[in-house]
Amino acid sequence: MRTTLKLTQIIDDWIAETDILPATKADYRRKINLWFRWLSSVGVDPRHAERRNIVEYKRHLQTEGRSVLTVCSYVTVVKLFYRYCSCQRYCENIGTGIRSSVKHREYYKAALSRSEASALMDSIDTSTTIGRRDKLIVALMLINGLRACEVERINISDFDMLKGRMVLHIQRKGKVDKRSTIALPELIGGLFEDYIGDRDFEMDDPLIISHAHGGGGGRRLSKITISAIVKQRLRDIGIDRPDITAHSLRHTCGSLMVESGVDVETIKDILGHTDTQTTRIYVEMAQQRRLLENSPSNIIAGLISKKPKKKKGR
Structure with a gap:
């Protein structure tokens, strides 16, 4: 580095100048700190990293068994950091x-079949508050295609009535406000009412909360915890594969809409995609399923x- 600034100061300046959401800033900070810790662990001065070190780091992540997407995200953050440093003339852009990562055309998480999706919904016992909460989580992700981060952000007040039907205002991934509004089927409306029916709440309270005994109750659950809940519910019905995660519920929603004849533009709007190129992934998934079945x-x-039929003798 051709500067006397400490690495911590450079990171702070880089994060401050990056036009991203606070949660993404925290993620960038975590990932760049992991990079510098790795450099120190292999005996490389973090202030004098070289291009070959990034290549070695990438291989290290791959040998650890990290997914393609995870490796991509970690290396991308390192590249962004050195691009910033290059613009500031602190060092060459070694990235x-x-x-x-190696780019694959296949989408990285699989979808559930119709029978698996039905089994997942039917398996959740709603005789307890936690059961009612978990079934609502699964329904929002499976039926309306919400991401775990979008479920995390929901407040009770985000449920609303519009022209006689229940709707939900959503803060989409990468957005800072709740401009997206989706219609909810009666099934989800009923699950929502059942879940909050035995809670003392204010309208601005988070929807999905912890119900732990002895402290911690009422705390908004993070997207990581929500994903872990869904993963455990999948294990409960015998589905425990690396390509089936909480995000698979969103893929299931998209692919089932394609199979049901919903047009791509409508699916794009329902799932909150910015363009139809992303939505067409579900068209490919549905086609692949049809070819397999x-x-x-x-x-x-x-x-x-x-065998050819024998001709009758004359």
């Missing part, structure tokens, strides 16, 4: 030309394997 190759195999 130039380094690919964040009703492969045309089975028809060809049947035609080829049929």
Whole structure:
């Protein structure tokens, strides 16, 4: 580094100048600090890192078994940091030309089948407050395609009535306000009323909270905890695969809408995508499912394997 500033000061300045949400800033800070800790652990002076060190770091993350998306996010943050440092003339941009990850066309999380989605909903016992909460979480993600971070941000007051039907105001991923409004089916309206029915609450209270005994009750659950709850509910019905996570519920919603004939533009609006290119992932997922379940190759195999009929003798 061609500066006398401490690394902590450089990081602070970089974070301050980056136009991103507070939660993303915290994530950037965590990931860049992990990079510097790794450098120290392998005996490299953090102020004099080289391009080859980023390549080694990427390989280290891959050998740890991190997912493609995780490796991509960690390396991208490092590259962004050195691009900033280069603009400030603190050092060369040692991240130039380094690919964040190997790009795959496949979407990284699979969707549930219709029967699996139905089994998940049916498996949750709603005789307890926690059960009612968890079923509402699953329904919001599976039926309305919400992300875990969007469920986390919901307050009780975000449920509203519009022209005689229940709607929900959502703060979408990457947004700072709740401009997105979605219609809710009666099923979710009923789950919402059942869940808050036995709670003492103010309208501005968070919707999804902890119900732990002996302290901690009433605390808004984080997206990480919400995802862990969904993952455990999936394990409870025998689904425990790395490609099936809480985010798979959103993919299930999207792919089932495609299979049901909903047009791409409508799905885009429901899921809060900025363009249809992202939404078309679900078209590909639905097509792949159709090919697996009703492969045309089975028809060809049947035609080829049929024995020709013998001609009757004269």
